[in-house]
Structure formats: structure tokens, C-alpha cells
Amino acid sequence: xxxxxxxxxxxxxxxxxSINDRVLRHNIRNELSVALGYLTEIEAAxxxxxxxxxxxxxxxxxxxxxxxxxxxRRLASxxxxxxxxxxxxxxxxxxxxAQLTAEAPDATIRTELPxxxxxxxxxxxxxxxxxxxxxxxxxxxxxxxxxxxxxxxAVHLVVADDGRGIPRIERRTLRNSEETPLEHTExxxxxxxxxxxxxxxxxxxxxxxxxxxxxxxxxxxxxxxxDGSAGVDSGEDRR
Numbered sequence: 001x002x003x004x005x006x007x008x009x010x011x012x013x014x015x016x017x018s019i020n021d022r023v024l025r026h027n028i029r030n031e032l033s034v035a036l037g038y039l040t041e042i043e044a045a046x047x048x049x050x051x052x053x054x055x056x057x058x059x060x061x062x063x064x065x066x067x068x069x070x071x072x073r074r075l076a077s078x079x080x081x082x083x084x085x086x087x088x089x090x091x092x093x094x095x096x097x098a099q100l101t102a103e104a105p106d107a108t109i110r111t112e113l114p115x116x117x118x119x120x121x122x123x124x125x126x127x128x129x130x131x132x133x134x135x136x137x138x139x140x141x142x143x144x145x146x147x148x149x150x151x152x153x154a155v156h157l158v159v160a161d162d163g164r165g166i167p168r169i170e171r172r173t174l175r176n177s178e179e180t181p182l183e184h185t186e187x188x189x190x191x192x193x194x195x196x197x198x199x200x201x202x203x204x205x206x207x208x209x210x211x212x213x214x215x216x217x218x219x220x221x222x223x224x225x226x227d228g229s230a231g232v233d234s235g236e237d238r239r
Contacts, residue, residue: 028069032062071131071188078124078195089117089149089157092126096133097147107137108144119155121200121220128196128204129157131189132216136161143213154222160215165208193218 036059043055090113097109119125136145140163148158190206193216197204202220209215 029066032066032069035062068188071192074127075188075192075195078127078192078199081123083123084120085123086118086120087123087125089119089125089129089155090114092129093147093149093157096126096130100133100137104137106142109133109137110144110146112146112148114149114151117149117151117155119220119222121202122196124196125200125202125218125220128193128200128218129159131192131196132159132218135189135193136163136214136216140164140213151222155220157218157220158215160209160213162209162211162213165212165214 039055039059039062043052093111093113097111101107101109133145133147136159137143140161143161143163145159145161148156148160150156194204197218197220200220202218204219205215205217207215207217
């Protein structure tokens with residue numbers, strides 16, 4: 001009986017997320033596109049320095065909201081499949097690092113990788129790594145990021161940076177698995193990491209890096225996990 005109730009709840013949650021996904025993709029994106037279009041017209045009609053500055057500020061806020069909408073949509077998409085596939089984490093890292101290096105040439109990204117590291121896991125693992133890497137680069141200036149992958153009794157992927165670190169309120173929120181009014185765009189990215197790893201049956205730790213910055217440590221089972229559970233820890237640095 002309990003298993004049936006859990007299945008029903010999971011199906012209802014999937015339906016709710018699907019609706020939320022469509023609303024975010026259609027309504028919010030459309031409204032923001034209209035607003036950004038009018039901003040362009042205003043800028044063309046009045047090119048005074050004051051107007052340009054005001055338009056730039058408004059555009060920054062709207063584009064930030066658009067990014068939040070897209071990340072929230074991706075969060076919903078994580079739950080749309082239970083499939084498992086074989087993923088070479090080395091290939092994933094190399095592709096994402098190459099793309100981000102092209103977009104943010106000022107960032108320094110170092111890698112410590114084996115030749116291959118294939119794991120059978122949920123396809124959202126790529127999302128988790130992408131968000132961990134982008135959070136490190138986009139929310140810090142002149143940052144150095146180190147990405148490590150290795151395998152022992154499990155598969156490990158670590159993204160460590162020397163930036164300003166994750167605010168305590170966000171790490172506490174993730175540890176407690178409940179949202180607060182203080183969450184913002186960066187927090188959505190952290191939730192993407194958390195739930196993507198959760199769906200893969202792994203664990204993720206958001207810790208302080210030494211001597212400063214953040215270390216995101218992802219641990220994945222080296223073979224399919226039957227219950228798909230995951231944990232999160234915001235404790236001390238262990239590697």
C-alpha cells in the first residue's frame with residue numbers, strides 16, 4: 001500500500017513539474033522577450049547617456065530573470081526520465097571545459113583526469129557538472145577552477161575553485177533540503193546540481209575549499225543503484 005501511495009505521489013509530482021515546465025517555457029519567456037523588445041525600441045528612440053544606463057540596468061535584471069526561468073525549467077526536466085545510460089565523465093568534462101573556456105577566456109580551468117571514466121548513470125549527471133563549473137566561473141572574478149575525476153569503490157568528480165565561496169545560507173538550505181526566501185539565481189544552479197546527482201543515486205557535498213573558495217564533490221555509485229537515494233553534506237574538506 002505504501003509503495004502504491006509513493007508511486008501515485010511520484011506520478012502527480014511528474015505531472016505538476018511538466019505543467020510548470022510548459023508555463024516557464026511559454027509564458028515567462030514570451031513575456032520577457034516582449035519586454036526586452038520594447039527596451040530596444042526605447043534605446044533607439046532616446047540614446048542619451050541617462051536612458052542608456054537605465055535601459056542597461058533593466059535589461060540586466062530581465063536577462064537574469066530569463067536565466068532563472070531557463071534553469072528552473074531544466075530542474076523540472078531532470079525528473080522526466082528514469083533512464084540510465086553509459087557516460088564517459090572524462091569526455092563530459094573535456095567538452096564542458098572547452099565550451100566554457102571559449103565563453104569565459106579570463107577563467108583558468110585545470111583538469112586532473114584519467115584517460116576514461118565510464119559510468120552507467122542518469123543522463124542528468126552532465127547537468128550537475130555543467131552547473132558546478134559554471135557557478136564557479138560566473139560568480140567569481142579571476143577564478144581558478146580545478147576539476148578532478150577518479151575511481152575507487154565509487155566514481156568521484158570534484159570541482160574546486162578559489163573564489164568567494166557559497167554563502168552559508170545557501171549551503172544550510174541545501175543541507176536542510178528546504179527553500180528559503182533568500183534563494184536566488186545561484187541557488188537555482190545549486191539545486192540543479194543537488195537533484196541531478198540525487199536522480200543518479202549519488203551524493204553531493206558543498207564544502208569550503210582551502211585556502212578559500214568552494215569545492216563541489218560528487219560521488220556516484222560505480223554500478224546501478226536500486227533505490228536512487230542521494231545525500232548532501234556541507235561539512236569540512238576531505239580531499
